[in-house]
Amino acid sequence: MLPGRLCLVPLLLALGVGSGGGSGDGGDSRRRRLLAAKVNKHKPWIETSYHGVITENNDTVILDPPLVALDKDAPVPFAGEICAFKIHGQELPFEAVVLNKTSGEGRLRAKSPIDCELQKEYTFIIQAYDCGVGPQEAAWKKSHKAVVHIQVKDVNEFAPTFKEPAYKAIVTEGKIYDSILQVEAIDEDCSPQYSQICNYEIVTTDVPFAIDRNGNIRNTEKLNFDKQHQYEILVTAYDCGQKPAAQDTLVQVDVKPVCKPGWQDWTKRIEYQPGSGSMPLFPSIHLETCDGAVSSLQVTAELQTNYIGKGCDRETYSEKSLQKLCGASSGIIDLLPSPSAATNWTAGLLVDSSEMIFKFDGRQGAKIPDGIVPKNLTDQFTITMWMKHGPSPGVRAEKETILCNSDKTEMNRHHYALYVHNCRLVFLLRKDFDQADTFRPAEFHWKLDQICDKEWHYYVINVEFPVVTLYMDGATYEPYLVTNDWPIHPSHIAMQLTVGACWQGGEVAKPRFAQFFHGSLASLTIRPGKMESQKVISCLQACKEGLDINSLESLGQGIKYHFNPSQSVLVMEGDDIGNINRALQKVSYINSRQFPTAGVRRLRLSSKVQCFGEDVCISIPDVDAYIMVLQAIEPQITLQGTERFWRPAAQFESARGVPLFPDIKIVSTFAKTETSGDTRTTGTAPKSAVLEEMLHNLDFCDILVLGGDLDPRQECLELNHSELHQRHLDATNSTAGYSIYGVGSMSRYEQVLHHLRYRNWHPSSLETRRFRIKCSELNGRYTSNEFNLEVSVLHEVKVSEKEHVNHLIVQPPFLQSVHHPESRSSIQRSSVVPSIATVVIIISVCMLVFVVAMGVYRVRIAHQHFLQETEASKETEMDWDDSALTITVNPMEKHEGPGHGEDETEGEEEEEAEEGMSSSSSGSDESEEEEEEGTGRGRHGQSGTSSQSPGRGTWNTAGVVNIWK
Structure with a gap:
């Protein structure tokens, strides 16, 4: 029966039926309250507490238990329904909504995304409200208060960050540290899972460091300051969500050296x-x-x-040049010269050409030709050499001969020798037998560590018999042992001087070398008759x-x-460290x-x-x-001068001869790179090579004869010794050429070359001679260009006086052809032979003067002069040599035919003749002066070579006509 009654309550309330009847507002209100009290008997019911979880940046809250309100007035409308959930608290970011009034189901949600980093938990009160008795929220009943506890679930949105952008530490080398320094990173996430740093890691590879999970960095090996002064490593961090740091941090570790004594x-x-x-x-x-x-x-x-080189950087000049440079006296004999045609005994030896070092491997020796060294060295002489020698091979070492003078045949006597035996240097000197038949010092022994140290040393043996002194690297050493021996009995057996081994000419089936040397030798010289001074010795090995x-x-x-x-x-040495440092x-x-x-x-x-x-x-x-x-700038040595000239035969026959290089110039240049200052167009400074002149010495100039050696019976090259000596140079002369040597400036060599002359006593058989000159610095390290010179002889041809006059009148072809070689070789001749045009002008002027004079003269005595000329011509036809007229022609040019080139040269001769009129007077004056100097000078082709004889009216009383073709 109760449910039926409850259902009627709303209906009655809606119809306004009350228990007391009556009318008016007051009555209605009382009736409603009475009705509500009868209908909405119960208040809603909810749980006493709720636990909720909301994910960060989300609005949904998951509650446990779910949000549901119950009302015992159900199913009565309004009274049994849930109309609202209310949250009590200030500025709470949550709200509760009713999903179903009848079932009482509700939902708790966030008004906006929740940030865990701002607040991790929320606690508040919630109550449920029923709908009362009607839709006007009248007489709503509320439930008891329930506690709601909400936790915010974190999201791993932040990466770890280091507290410091960089870390720095200083460690001492040679130590292992448990912790050099500690790096620390933080995470702004709210939860322990995402806000805690779970791991650190070194990003830089191949470094002797490690890091633990707490950020402590340690070295895994001992650090060395000399190996590396500083280490820079990158470190990153991971939170427990394995999110790496947004930016790595730099850790700089400086290695401080342990205080080690040292420079x-x-x-x-x-x-x-x-x-x-x-x-x-x-x-x-x-x-x-x-x-x-x-x-x-x-x-x-x-x-x-x-x-x-030979132990240090020394001058690499030849031994002769070095001796000259150091002021050594003359007479030195080089036993190991550079291989050449004249010094061929060293051709078969192993040579280091850059330093002229001869290497002996124990299987070779060299025979010095007879006559190079005098047989009698006298009681005073000097032996010098550079030697590099190591320990002797084998247990029982044999003698290693450096220099040996022994019998060539029959016997095996050693007259003098220099050898190494068991790292001892021994000099043997056996004097010849004389009236004093007594023991004499014969072997001189020196025991020095340097003999077998495989290093270069300079040895000088000064002999002033019976005293022998050794200089090694400038220091003096007396022999520790001197043994005596009998003199050698005289004999007529020839002797053989050898280097690198000793010649065994007797007591063997076949003569051969023996006692070979193992090592290197250089600058082995001997100077008979004189000892070398200490000053020169020091200079040679300096x-x-x-x-x-x-x-x-x-x-x-x-x-x-x-x-x-x-x-x-x-x-x-010193007591104060500061002074030593300075x-x-x-x-x-x-x-x-x-x-x-x-x-x-x-x-x-x-x-x-x-x-x-x-x-x-x-x-x-x-x-x-x-x-x-560093490499030095290499010079470019250039020889410049006249490459071709002609001279009359008389000059070659004269006592002074013909200077070969009167205008030679020696210039040395090097290329210097310069940077242009204009960089506006290219942006980079262009480089250009500029030749700059440099000054340095020369050590020899060789003048070679080309086309066959000189014939000493009729020709030679000459140079006054005074020209050499005053410039501290020397020279050697041979049929193959002339060699000037000695360390001197380029200007000195120029001056000497200017005075070098060529003579020929029979130039009639000679047409040309060619020479080649080449100069050197540092014994061929830097060489000049090959300068070639060609010298030609101007020969004289004699003709009759009649033929001479006819040639002047008829204009013979060779006068016309004089123009042709000018176009080919005027440049070469200009520096030595006068211009061809000058010669033609002079001849034309002389011809004109001669014709005028002859015309006047013939008017007066034409008949008589004609008879005299006829008789004179008949006499000269019978004997060519009686004529005083000679014509000088150049045999180097081929004589052209009579008609060749007439059209080309005729106009030129007329122009030159007109030009010559203005200079005829000066030419005549000069001709008189040169006539006195003789015909030899006239052949040089200087102006004014003709003069008119007042007696006969002939051209040039000497009868010489100079023609260059």
Whole structure:
């Protein structure tokens, strides 16, 4: 029955039926309240608490349990329905909505996306409301208060970031650290999962470092300051969601060296530009002692050049040029000269052509030709050589002969010899038998470590019998052992001088070499009759490079120093470290050669330290550096001058001869690259090569005869010795040419070449002679161009006086053809022979004067003169040689036919004749002066070669007509 009654309540309320009847608003209100109390008896019911979860940046809240309200008034309309859920709290970002009034189902949602980073949890009160008794929200009943607790679920939207953009740490080399430094990253996410850093990682590969999950960086191996001064590594971080950092951080680790005693602030590679003079080697060097109590310091700087040439950079001139340069006396005999036609005994030896070093491998020797060295060296002589020798092979070493003079046949006696035996240098000298038949010093022994150290050394043996002195690298050594022997009995057996082995001519079935040398030799010379001075010896072996000290005055007090003779070793000592540092900063390298040998020179700095009363003193490691000598600018030597000229035969026959190179010029240039300053168009400065002249010495000039050697019976090349001696040069002469040698400037060689003359006593059989000249610097390292010279002889041809006059009148062809060679060779002749045009003008003027004079004269005595000319012509026809008239022609040109070139030259001759009228007077005056100087000078082709005889009316009383063709 109750449900039926409940259903009637709403209907009655709608019809306005009350229990008391009556009318009016007050009655209606009471009736409604009464009805509601009767109908909406229960309030809604919900759970007492709810737990919800909402995902960040979302609006849906998932509640547990679900939001559902129940009302026992159901199914009564309004009273049994749920109309609302209300949340109590200020500015809560949530709202609750009713999904179904009848079932009471509701939903909790966010008004806007929730940010976990702003608030992770929310707690508030919620109540459910039924619909009361009608739609006007009248008499709604609310449930009890339920607590809602909502957690915001985090989203991994933020990447880790490091607190510092970069980290820096300093570590000491040679140590292993547990933690060098710690990096730290943070994450702005709200949840522990996404806000915590779970891992750190080093991004840079191949570095000796590691990092743990807490960001601690450690080194995995001992660091070395010399290997690397600084490390830069990149580190990233990961949160627990494995999201990496947005930007890596830079970690800089500086390696601080352990305080090690040693030299600081020096450069391993030092470049030296040729011609730069003295260059400091250690301008900033200083010694670090690590607070060691140093009482004194000794520093040794050593320049190691043993692998350069003969031990260091020396002049590479020939031995003759070096002897001349050092002021050695004449008479030296080079036993190992450069192979040539005249010195062919060294042709079969192994040669290093760049330094003229001869290598002996124990299987070869060289015979010196007879007559090169005198048989009797006298009691005074000098032997010099460069030698590089190592330990002798084998257990029982044999003698290794450097120089040996022994019997050529029959016997095997050694008259004098120089050899190495068991790393001892031995000089043997057996004097010839004389009246004193007694023991005499015969063998002189020196025991030196340098003999077998495989390094180059310079040896000089000065003999002043019975005293023999050895100079090695400028230092004097007396023999430690001298043995005596009997003199050699006289005989008529010829002797053989050899190098690299000893000739065994007797006591064997077949003569052969024996006692071969193993090593290298250079500049082996012998000087009979004189000993060399200490000054010359020092000059011959002097190095052109070495160590030097700039400003000795500023070395400071208490500094002691000394050099070795070659200045390759410098030793400094002192008590004050600061003074030693400043002194060492002044040590420099110098190379005085204009063209030094390019390459590496090793440099070593060693130190010895003494400390104050301490058992253990600091140790300073050596400094190993090297000097790189750069390539010098290579000169281009050029010879310039007249390449072809003609001379009359009389000049070749004269005592002075013909100067071959009167105008030769020697010029040396090098290409210098210059950068143009105009960069507006290309943006880069264009480079252009400019030739600049440079000055340097020459060491020889060779003049070779081409087309066959000179015939000493009729021709030669001559040069006054005074021209050589005053310029400190020397020369050798042969039928093959002339060789001028000696170290001298280019101007000196020019002056000497200007005086070189060619003579020929029989030039009638000679037409041309050709010569070639070539000059050198540094023994052929730099050579000039090959300058060729051609010299021609102007021969004289005699003709009769009648034929001479006829030639003048008829204008013979050879006068016309004189113009033709001018077009081909006037340039070459201009510097030596006068212009052909000048000759033609003079001849034309003379002809004109002659014709006028002859015309006047014939008017007076035409008949008589005609008879005299007829008789004279008959006499001259019978004897050609009686005529005083001679015509000089050039045999180098072919004589052209009578009619050839007449049309071309006739007009030219007329023009030249007109021009010659104005200069006839001056030409006549000059002819008189040259007539007195003789016909030889007239053949040079100078102006004014003719004069009129007042007695006979003939041209040139000497009867000489100069014709160049």
